[in-house]
Amino acid sequence: MIQKQTWKDEIRILITDEEHLGSVQISIPLYVSDIFGKADALIYALWVDILYRRRGVAKRLLQLAEQQAKLNGVKTIGLKFNKDESDRFVLDWYLRSGYKPFNKKGNLLIKKLKD
Numbered sequence: 001m002i003q004k005q006t007w008k009d010e011i012r013i014l015i016t017d018e019e020h021l022g023s024v025q026i027s028i029p030l031y032v033s034d035i036f037g038k039a040d041a042l043i044y045a046l047w048v049d050i051l052y053r054r055r056g057v058a059k060r061l062l063q064l065a066e067q068q069a070k071l072n073g074v075k076t077i078g079l080k081f082n083k084d085e086s087d088r089f090v091l092d093w094y095l096r097s098g099y100k101p102f103n104k105k106g107n108l109l110i111k112k113l114k115d
Helices: 057-071 088-096
Strands: 002-006 010-017 022-029 041-048 076-080 108-112
Touching (some): 010 057
Parallel strands (some): 041 076
Antiparallel strands (some): 010 022, 022 041
């Protein structure tokens, strides 16, 4: 299921996979935010139930999120990675998925979406 909500200051998109118990959210700010000049939108809250991990569910959710972002005019998408809250394999997976660190000190990973 894909649900799009247009708020006064942002567009939020929620993608859920009810069969495999996973979800991801996208925030597209319509105001000058802390990601301004770095990315057009943020992916956050990518989650898959432990019983369905390592089966491609997260990959499919991430691809759907990127596709929905593109449909809403996003050229560069970001996500924040907190090394204190997530395992290293998660960072490695994002890097394999095409995300690159915005800079060496920050926790923002970005990806240019292909036309």
